[in-house]
Amino acid sequence: MTGAAPTEPIASRDNPRFKRLRRLVEDAGAYRREGVVWLEGDHLVRALLASGQRPKAVALTPAAAPLLTELRKQGLPAEVPLWWMTPALMGQLSTLASPTALGALAPLPAVPDLSAVAPTVVLDRVQDPGNVGSILRTAAAMGFGQVVALKGSAALWSPKVVRAGMGAHFALRLLEGVERAALAALRVPLLATSSHAGVWLHQAPLPWPCAWVFGHEGQGVDAALLRQASLSVRIAQPGGQESLNVAAAAAICLHASAVACGGHAPPDDGPMLRRSERRL
Incomplete structure (x- = not known):
């Protein structure tokens, strides 16, 4: 869903999108199998955008709408899918004392060649x-x-x-x-x-x-x-x-x-x- 926050965000733990995110959070090596990386918090999403990359999807609660507006200004494309979730469900994707209201899926970069001369x-x-x-x-x-x-x-x-x-x-x-x-x-x-x-x-x-x-x-x-x-x-x-x-x-x-x-x-x-x- 790419528009405004829906009336009823995802609330079920059985939702396929939530289950995919939970695998990425709970399994330290899941990103290799999935080909994507979980970024928790708007700071990491901003860093991704600043590097010239774009997320594959953004997960957020309705309360994160102001953060979404700021990310749009920093280059988040309108076509990136938005996965709206309840705060309770979003909280299950965090190990922080104060869970963030927004996160994103970023593509796992291709493995680079070893540079022989780089610091x-x-x-x-x-x-x-x-x-x-x-x-x-x-x-x-x-x-x-x-x-x-x-x-x-x-x-x-x-x-x-x-x-x-x-x-x-x-x-x-x-x-x-x-x-x-x-x-x-x-x-x-x-x-x-x-x-x-x-x-x-x-x-x-x-x-x-x-x-x-x-x-x-x-x-x-x-x-x-x-x-x-x-x-x-x-x-x-x-x-x-x-x-x-x-x-x-x-x-x-x-x-x-x-x-x-x-x-x-x-x-x-x-x-x-x-x-x-x-x-x-």
Whole structure:
């Protein structure tokens, strides 16, 4: 339905549209089978539109009509189907304390080829969706246009990762389920983090472009990857904690690289947004 809100929005849990959305929300890997990604909240829909893409459908409650008006102004085509739902049904599609009144189905992007020269972030079995989404957001902000998730890492387009990424997905070249051997194709130096060995980050000569490797929350970067790295660094922790959260460590390292290259990362051939459009 593409017109105004109907008198009676979808209210049944047996409705095929609702059942499809629920599969996408509850199954972290369902997007691969469905070919679409669930975007919860108008912020993510705005990020999609800003990247020049359009949703396949918008799900919303009658109370979200003002948000719909704003999205129209930002380029949401009139022909995109609208799936009106009751607030109770819409609430079942959210894990947030305050469920949003609007979401959308976005087409799952085609898997890009690995760019051998792009500034890159490699995720080595990083499993927490919040950490992965946060790292994606930092990567986009710091000029790292490509993220490679090795096998064992959280699904990059799962609802929790997408929500934590806050729109960064649409500014990045994303590859997931990648075998470690594929990293041999990178023609940029591989940098790895370690909690106990390596050069201090604040003293390290950081090359640009480069590929940063961030490892599993408990085990860190795999030993074989550490041996492949051109440079292994550790972060000074004068407070004496044993280790940093991987998303926090990534933010520190990626910012250090951005500063080292003068804050002017050269563009790569990935689907990056113009800097003026990065409202992350």
